[in-house]
Amino acid sequence: MILSLHTVAIRLRQARERAGLSQKKLGILAGIDEFSASPRINQYERGKHVPDVYMVERLARVLRIPAIYMYCENEIMAEIILEFNDLSEEAQVSILQYAVGMREDKGS
Numbered sequence: 001m002i003l004s005l006h007t008v009a010i011r012l013r014q015a016r017e018r019a020g021l022s023q024k025k026l027g028i029l030a031g032i033d034e035f036s037a038s039p040r041i042n043q044y045e046r047g048k049h050v051p052d053v054y055m056v057e058r059l060a061r062v063l064r065i066p067a068i069y070m071y072c073e074n075e076i077m078a079e080i081i082l083e084f085n086d087l088s089e090e091a092q093v094s095i096l097q098y099a100v101g102m103r104e105d106k107g108s
Contacts, residue, residue, distance in 0.1 A: 008056065009047035011070045011078065015063045016041070018082075029062040030055065 016026050023045070027037025043049045051059065053067075060067035066085055072078040084092060 006047045007073050008050055008070050009045050011072065012041075012051075012059065013045045014078075015060075015065050015069065015082075016045070019063050021063075026059065026062060030058040 016023065019026075021029070022038070023041035024034070024038035027041045028034050030037075032040050040049075044051050056070050057067050060070060064085075066081055069078055069081045069085075072081060084095065087095070
């Protein structure tokens with residue numbers, strides 16, 4: 001499946017709003033010059049330009065989310081990524097074990 005050009009735009013806006021950051025603040029924190037930070041993030045969120053993988057990594061780091069979230073086309077999976085990311089490592093291991101157990105039960 002080819003990544004929708006708007007997937008990154010949609011996810012970036014959702015993550016930025018979830019973090020409570022303005023476009024300008026996010027851009028500055030990601031290392032974009034303060035005078036072009038807001039317009040550049042705006043162009044990313046409108047899908048006019050797509051950030052390269054290095055910029056996605058920087059944006060994700062600022063937003064405290066896994067970069068893979070930005071590329072996730074499935075709404076449920078995207079939400080799972082965010083929720084999973086916010087859990088403790090112990091809770092993440094428990095969920096992984098549960099998911100593996102469900103897959104094994106399904107195969108029976």
